[in-house]
Amino acid sequence: MTRWEYKTIKLAATGFLGGVLDTASFENVLNGLGRDGWELVSAFDTNQSGGVTRDVVAVFKRPVAER
Structure with missing residues (x-):
């Protein structure tokens, strides 16, 4: 059975009111x-008032090396 490890990153949006991703x-x-070796599993944005993107969150996985 494959065992997985996960990593989550958060990238902030910029701009005067937010919503701009580099x-x-x-x-x-x-x-x-x-x-x-990380594979992107999911990515989504978080919103602030008015529906403007505040952050983008990305979740990754990769197999754990067998010991």
Whole structure:
């Protein structure tokens, strides 16, 4: 049976009222974690008033090395 480990990251949105995600930075984080064997499982945003994105949360998994 495969055992998994998980990692959660949170990236803040910027902008005067929020809602702006630096996609180049986000891609760099995703690519770096992918090179380390992490697979993106889910990504979602959290909102502040007016529905503007405050943070983007991404959840990753990778198999645990057998001992």
